[in-house]
Amino acid sequence: MSVADTTGADTAAVDQKLAELSVSSPADHGSTDAKSDDDHDQVDGEKKKKKKKKSGNKHKKKKGPGAAGQTTPPTIPVSKLFLNKYPEGHIHEYIDDNSYRTTSEEMRAKDRLCEQQVNDLRRAAEVHREVRSYARSQIKPGMDLADIAEMIENGTRTLVEENGFQSGIGFPTGLSINHCAAHYTPNTGDHVIIQNDDVLKVDFGVHVNGHIIDSAFTMTWNDRYDPLLQAVREATNTGIREAGIDVRLGDIGAAIQEVMESYEITLDGKTLPIKCVRNLCGHNIGPYTIHSGKSVPIVANGDQTKMEEGELFAIETFGTTGTGLVHEEGVCSHYAKSGDETVQPRIASAKKLLGTINKNFGTLPFCRRYLDRIGESHYYMGLKHLVDNGIVTAYPPLCDSPGSYTAQFEHTFILRPTCKEVLSRGEDY
Template sequence: MESENQHDSAKTLSEVEAEKSLAEPENTSPAVQEQPDPASTEESKDPNPEESKDAAPAKKKKKRNRKKPAKESAAPVVATVNRFQDNSHIRLLKNWNDNPNYMQTNPPSIPISQQFPNNNFPIGEICEYSGDNAYRATSEEKRELERLHSYDYEALRKGAEAHRQIRRWAQSVLKPGLDLHDFCEELENYSRVLLEGDGIEAGVGFPTGCSLNYVAAHFTPNPGDKVTLGYDDVCKVDFGTHVGGRIIDCAFTVAFNPKFDNLVHATQDATNEGVKHAGVDARFSEIGGAIQEALESYEIELDGRTYPIKAIRNLNGHSIGPFHIHGGKSVQIVKNNDQTKMEEGELYAIETFGSTGKGLVHDDLECSHYMIDFDLFGKPIPLRDNKARGLLRHIEKKYGTLPWSRRQLQRDGETKHILPLRNLVNAGIVVPYPPLCDVRGSYVSQMEHTFIIRPTCKEVLSRGDDF
């Protein structure tokens, strides 16, 4: 998710659960007791005590002959599948390589904790420090600091592996004609299943963004919206996972038409350049300058006209704090004079946006993203509307300070939330984040990775085979 202010006929999770249940053998464990048939139980109640002795043997025999089948096992089946996936239908996304240790169904249904019972989650891309920070790789003091923060690293790596497995599924179903509302709903449900949480403990880090064309960010379908993905669309898929508030923020661009290759390539190169320059003591000004230089070295020809690709100057990368998607520091993606330095232990999302338009976004369209004001969370807010107070209690309990959408409220059963939500916004406790748009008719691409500045190295947590 950015700072400042969708499948061909893939099976749904419920269908996979049903098929899996049918495929599992019956549980013949002696611990499963036979349950008496309700009909035979009713027949065994004899209203006439004088005839009970004669009737009893026949009824017992009938009961023995009406044995019910044992219950089916509810335990999930861990299925090893080929991890290889051909992504050639999406421009400039690499294929997923096979992994003999990969254990996941398609669509995904096996929690990450069952795949890695010892919490040995895959480590992200390791980037060694150099120059004055080269000593950190062998410093015992720095290694001890990492051992002290192992819990945070495990949570982040767990969320990152869930993100990789979910986006592998997403890339298999992202094809022209896809209903983006249903896509977002299904994707977020896999986050809940794989991370075994639906709220502040784990699961969805923020609403799934599927911004199209000139919309750069903060768009997800509202309840009832009918939006489909087209062959000539440029779609930014931006979604997050979290474990205990440790958020993984990662995004990629979906394009099918090869005419958009340079636009997509520009943000891929720029994001990788930004990640490369990031690290302990790296200055924001230097990172921004490197990003802009890489991104704006591209141009694109559309319908016979050549457009320079511009960095969107009012969209930034950002630090990430616990339960705080925008942790307070912003990493501009253009040249600047910010002398702020990155520090050891910080978590960042480097995201870049390239546009064929003005390179400047503004609020537009109907809002779908919201979040409680981080500084006002838990503080008493005078509200006269009982429905607004009830909605606020639900949001605080379910999402805390994590972002959420109207579509998620609808799923929670808050079907009549529009007026109470408006009251919460007017009171200042809830902040709206409308779609961010460049000029109509333009196209925007995005790429984003999350990394942590560990004491001994930089770890790009969200890196995968795809990008």
């Protein structure tokens, strides 16, 4: 899930739209062999029994991404497939001044102290891989974004065994199209249909005991966008490779920018440079907190802040054919409690809604669909009051210039004492 540096942006237009009951969609986008029974000597009752048994076999078993015995669609919780010993991510050994960490007994002892956190993260990562593997096989032009969001979120709930704050969805599923780079998910009643020439960013999260895996990918159905996807994928991998203990955040941003902006793309006879979206960035992740203080730039900005041992980071990069600067646009769907307990709401509807947020989401991000799902209604004014008073933060869609295209790739990694582990890495990206 992305974070913008435009924290001081004017949200008056968003607040006005929030109070409206009608819902709009992203700018400028359209909506609109079982085996035969050869035994003729069987009685009719036996035949009916056999057919009933066959028709109940809805989920074909297949070997999933690292999970033998998973169904299609995935329905078996990963805890049942791996018996609490989950696949490790992609391991990067430390080099140069940190190379001693690989064999240091002291570092190995420190590693053992965070085994439970790492195991929780690996469980969440396996859920992400299996859900996205199925989603990537199913998403295609003609589908409604609302159906895609439900498919991903219901799969996540099932595979992680959703259980309050112990395990569940990390944040709302981002399904941002074309010039919309991030923070769009359908509100109830939205019907946005994928078109053949769309560029779709899919960004979703999974948590176990508040340890969040944040990972995203981009899908297209026209190979003319291949250079854009290649640039962003390579830029993300560069950021991951450069990251490490005591590495300066600004140096990572410079490396990402150098790779991203070495690419160009030809669209409709025009050759365009691929730019970094300079006011979007990666971030570190804390318990139940998707953006936990440090930001990882995707351009050179001179930030001397260093990454530290034990920190969890999401490296995400955004490439664009537009201006390289996103702004808030459209009706808001994403929200998160700000964490400031000193301010209390003054109106009854806001107090009631805050109680619902505390009970169901805490500091985890949520969307209006999630409020609808748990039975909240007529909450618009209460939500607006919470946003206006800084108790809840609104995260409206973030868009570049109309007519441009944006792409995103993202992975979560942890800086363990002995190695860097890219937890969300899979065979797909």
